[in-house]
Amino acid sequence: MDNKLITVTSPLLPNLDDFNEMLKQIWESKWITNNGSFHKQLEKELAAYLKVPYISLFTNGTLPLITALQALRITGEVITTPYSFVATTHALWWNGIKPVFVDIDPKTGNINPDRIEAAITPKTTAIMPVHVYGKPCDTKRIQEIADQYGLKVIYDAAHAFGVEVDGESILNAGDLSTLSFHATKVYNTVEGGAMVMHDERMKKRIDYLKNFGFANETTVVGPGINSKMDEVRSAYGLLNLKQxxxxxxxxxxxxxxxxxxxxxxxxxxxxxxxxxxxxxxxxxxxxxxxxxxxxxxxxxxxxxxxxxxxxxxxxxxxxxxxxxxxxxxxxxxxxxxxxxxxxxxxxxxxxxxxxxxxxxxxxxxxxx
CATH class of the missing domain: 3.90.1150.10 (Aspartate Aminotransferase, domain 1)
Structure with a gap:
């Protein structure tokens, strides 16, 4: 009887010969990180594939969550789900934000919109839902609540690569959405992640924040962090996007x-x-x-x-x-x-x- 190990997931790997050819190009250019050509190409191709206007690559899936909260200047309390990977809530904690848990909808595993309003207090500034297992949240109802109470919405879309509702990317919901490209995900760059935003101004702000806050060679516009994706993983990601x-x-x-x-x-x-x-x-x-x-x-x-x-x-x-x-x-x-x-x-x-x-x-x- 076959008794080989069957793992819960297995990474999508690019063809090694194709990857080596791209590595040769990186070696020849000697440009291995800091917004190189493969990085720019991957952002462009991902935006087209995912049907989103703007995307910014990150070195993992947790840092976009942390950075999104910084970019929107979220403070106080954020309503979220207890049914997720712990990085969702850790991102709040690292920003000094109090998570407020509400129950889930048993039909989807996602945050239950009917439980959100009762959890809103004067300190609430945002809602952070998760598209659990890649199943879309009730984004319309969540946005209605957010608009009524003046709250921001940040979606943890770590599971939701390529997910669409009636032909529209789920990543366009809310103020910002974040993705994980970890090796366990449908699409991976070994480690990696991204943030999706609606306009060029926010894209520029996020790109500054993920590069120490640098706007140019001599100007730092804010207390940023280093969370850029390198050229090696960008090349890997370009190949995986094809398959x-x-x-x-x-x-x-x-x-x-x-x-x-x-x-x-x-x-x-x-x-x-x-x-x-x-x-x-x-x-x-x-x-x-x-x-x-x-x-x-x-x-x-x-x-x-x-x-x-x-x-x-x-x-x-x-x-x-x-x-x-x-x-x-x-x-x-x-x-x-x-x-x-x-x-x-x-x-x-x-x-x-x-x-x-x-x-x-x-x-x-x-x-x-």
Missing amino acids: VDAAIEARHQVAVKYRAALRNVEGITFFDDMPGVRHNYSYFPIFVDAGKYGMTRDELYFKMKEQNVLGRRYFYPLISEFSTYRGLESAKLENLPEAHKMADSVICLPMHHALTSNDIDRIINIIL
């Missing part, structure tokens, strides 16, 4: 097979595609009802692990359960029942472009 559509379609086919096999398994549920949405199939979470399935989530998780299949319990525990945040009033369990329920039942199954039919069958047979 990301094929990778997303391969992921789509994995999702189709999972759904067909698991739809009628009692005690196992999952999300279906949303109407009008171009999904990127970044994750495939299932939710285990122990009473109906006959096994707890953790029992199934470790059963998979024992058979060399690595799922992940994204996002367990909730951010609100970590020591830094659990003392907050909004972190109390009674305020977040749906988030706790989802965190306690989720397993993200292996999902990537390189899964074989045999891999998928092995995973399904363990669950069945």
Whole structure:
């Protein structure tokens, strides 16, 4: 019996010969960072692919979140979700901002707009939702609330590369959106990230902030940080952009097979595609009802692990359960029942472009 290790994800890698050719160009130019030609080209090509007006590259996915808060001068309190990777909330904490957690919508895993208004106080300055698993938030309702109360909206779109609603990029929602290009993501530059903005003025401000605040050789316009992407990863990213559509379609086919096999398994549920949405199939979470399935989530998780299949319990525990945040009033369990329920039942199954039919069958047979 095949017992090879099946990981929850696998990086999309460019052709090594093609990458070496681009590395030769970098070596010949001796321009390896600081807004080189590949960096400029990648920003241009990503903006076109993602259907966004302006984009700024970063060295990882956390620094755009931190920088977005700086750029919009966010202070006080920000309403956010406990159901995400911890970087979402850490970005607030690093800026001296108090996170205020609200519960999620169990139909999507995203922040529940119906819970936002009750969390607004005189200190609230922004909302930071997350497109969890790449499933679009209710951006219209969130924007209505933000406009009514004069709040900024920053979307953590780390999971949402290429996601569209009715042909429009989800990245155009809110005031700013941020992306992660980490190796685990649908599209990666090894480590990397980006910020999407609406106008040239904000693009210029962000570009200053990510380069120590320099506006030119002798002028520093603000207390910036160093978070630029280098030429090596920009070249890698250009090559991956050429093959990301094929990778997303391969992921789509994995999702189709999972759904067909698991739809009628009692005690196992999952999300279906949303109407009008171009999904990127970044994750495939299932939710285990122990009473109906006959096994707890953790029992199934470790059963998979024992058979060399690595799922992940994204996002367990909730951010609100970590020591830094659990003392907050909004972190109390009674305020977040749906988030706790989802965190306690989720397993993200292996999902990537390189899964074989045999891999998928092995995973399904363990669950069945």
